[in-house]
Amino acid sequence: MSAPVDTATAEPVRLRSLTWTVFVPMALYGIGVGAASPMYALRALDLGASIGLAGVLVSLSGLGMVLADLPAGRIVARIGERAAIAVGSVLGVLGVLCAIVAPNVGVLAAGMLLNGAAGAVWGLARQSYIVAVVPAAERGRAMSTLAGANRLGYYCGPFLGAALVHAMGPSGALWLQLGTTVLSGLAMVAIPSPEGADPDVGGHTLRSVVVENIGVLGTLGSAALLMGAVRAARIAVLPLWAAHIGLSASATSVVFGIAGAVDVLMSYPAGLWLDRRGSRATGVPAMVLFAIGFGTLPLTSSMLGMGAVAVVLGLANGVSNGVIMTVGADAAPDGRRAEFLGAWRLTHDIGMFAGPILAGAISAVALLSVSALALAAAAAVGAVATHRWFPGAGGGGGRG
Structure with missing residues (x-):
């Protein structure tokens, strides 16, 4: 390696x-x-x-x-x-x-x-x-x-x-x-x-690397999983809410385009903040913004209101740019980096895969607004987990 x-x-x-x-x-x-x-x-x-x-x-x-x-x-x-x-x-x-x-x-x-x-x-x-x-x-x-x-x-x-x-x-x-x-x-x-x-x-196996680092994967990984879930659910829930309040396909595209531009523009500033202040000071605000965005989504009923929420969620996604990869890189043990990063990415990707499915399942048995509020709650829990486990400025990946 x-x-x-x-x-x-x-x-x-x-x-x-x-x-x-x-x-x-x-x-x-x-x-x-x-x-x-x-x-x-x-x-x-x-x-x-x-x-x-x-x-x-x-x-x-x-x-x-x-x-x-x-x-x-x-x-x-x-x-x-x-x-x-x-x-x-x-x-x-x-x-x-x-x-x-x-x-x-x-x-x-x-x-x-x-x-x-x-x-x-x-x-x-x-x-x-x-x-x-x-x-x-x-x-x-x-x-x-x-x-x-x-x-x-x-x-x-x-x-x-x-x-x-x-x-x-x-x-x-x-x-x-x-x-x-x-x-x-x-x-x-x-x-x-x-x-x-x-x-x-080397003689170590993938299983041994996971077992040796199960504590880190279980703590840091819980925050990564929740971040992955709310990131992916954003893409699934916003179009459904747009349809729910009667926005046209073109209006929905405009909303997504503006939110996407905010997301992309935040990439490098987020990286600067991440290097200078650490992953906790970056990840916690991102999760708080996700919670605010999903929590206020059920209150919107117009293109302007939903557009504002979409921008907040785009800002959250942009602020979180690179956080998961950086935390994983810092936490990875020497000599076993690639295997650890594979397991680390799995925690986030499980959230990415499960988030939209869970949001859809909740919407199928309850109101779409309930799904949005559940995602807001997940983001709030993620903010607490991020604050608890992610390292601050100069942190060492949460290994202490």
């Missing part, structure tokens, strides 16, 4: 030098995902799926990520970041091709699972690379910029893919994702290996 650069003996890597090798490829990858994400449900409908089944098929991407998080840690540890990125890119290409050529929903389901697995391997490999080459003092900015680049691409993707969708239907956006996956994968595979990089061939 790649060891972090010893900044006492090696020239530290500056963030600017990673622009074309890491951040731009990440934005390119995000463009493809952003363009294709709304189209997978339409692709399922084209194959004869019901609306309910289409929703389930789309959620399989999240399931694939959850299932692949732990194996991804072992893959990165065994073969290194560059080779793992190649593996993730191949999985992504296969997943998109399955979706494009799928003759039935079964093949599309396989493609969605592969897409999720690709995201897990890609995500862990890029995070591990940043940890290996960026000095700890700039880690928050690096992680926030990485997350912001991905979100910028995701935000721009639907606009850039619109012409292809108009000409080719839903598959046009999938072809765009295929191309950006290949190009971004090639760009990141071409990056130089971190100094001192050596794939891990």
